[in-house]
Amino acid sequence: MTSIRHHISDDMLDAYRDGSVPHGFGVVIAAHLSLCDQCRARQEAQDMVGGAFLQRAEGASLRPDARERMMAALDLPQPSPPPRASGVFPAAVMRELGGRPPRWRMLGGGIRQQILSADSDGSLRLLYIPPGKAVPEHGHHGRELTLVLQGSFSDSAGSFHRGDVETANAEVDHQPLAGDGPPCICLAATDAPLRFHALVPRLLQPIFRI
Numbered sequence: 001m002t003s004i005r006h007h008i009s010d011d012m013l014d015a016y017r018d019g020s021v022p023h024g025f026g027v028v029i030a031a032h033l034s035l036c037d038q039c040r041a042r043q044e045a046q047d048m049v050g051g052a053f054l055q056r057a058e059g060a061s062l063r064p065d066a067r068e069r070m071m072a073a074l075d076l077p078q079p080s081p082p083p084r085a086s087g088v089f090p091a092a093v094m095r096e097l098g099g100r101p102p103r104w105r106m107l108g109g110g111i112r113q114q115i116l117s118a119d120s121d122g123s124l125r126l127l128y129i130p131p132g133k134a135v136p137e138h139g140h141h142g143r144e145l146t147l148v149l150q151g152s153f154s155d156s157a158g159s160f161h162r163g164d165v166e167t168a169n170a171e172v173d174h175q176p177l178a179g180d181g182p183p184c185i186c187l188a189a190t191d192a193p194l195r196f197h198a199l200v201p202r203l204l205q206p207i208f209r210i
């Protein structure tokens with residue numbers, strides 16, 4: 001039983017199953033699934049639908065190579081033993097960290113981050129926000145998925161606690177404010193660079209690659 005209230009959208013979960021989400025989104029979704037019974041159940045239900053389709057396809061007339069291609073797609077290499085969850089970090093995050101604790105870099109105002117990956121497809125990073133502190137207000141060129149791993153934050157879309165995911169798009173300007181209690185640790189993925197309104201964060205953007 002979990003108290004998670006903000007979940008992964010159907011579209012995003014479908015894209016994840018198809019393997020068509022950017023790397024960072026895939027890590028956020030995998031981490032959310034490991035914390036959220038509800039989304040894991042949705043995922044398993046969809047997998048069962050896929051299995052039923054395969055069974056029906058047994059006797060149906062398909063293109064000669066269709067069945068082979070379908071089976072090949074399912075015959076994925078077995079992953080090596082996955083790293084285990086550690087503290088507040090799910091296994092999917094520990095994999096990105098190489099099994100080690102985060103190496104935080106100070107951003108000012110007590111806010112810290114560690115970039116896990118960044119390229120033209122977007123970025124994935126961990127953020128550490130002390131209670132009562134806010135990330136500079138920013139909008140997005142693309143989409144941003146933010147998963148809370150510890151503590152909480154709130155913005156115009158509501159309040160988010162461990163396991164909750166916020167999905168923000170290009171129309172949303174927001175300024176997440178960390179709640180009281182333990183520092184807020186988030187996993188944030190974008191599929192495009194963020195855009196900041198204030199001049200200084202904009203100048204810092206190339207340095208911090210956020």
Ligand SMILES: [Zn+2]
Pocket residue numbers: 004006007008032036037038039040
């Ligand atoms: Zn969920």
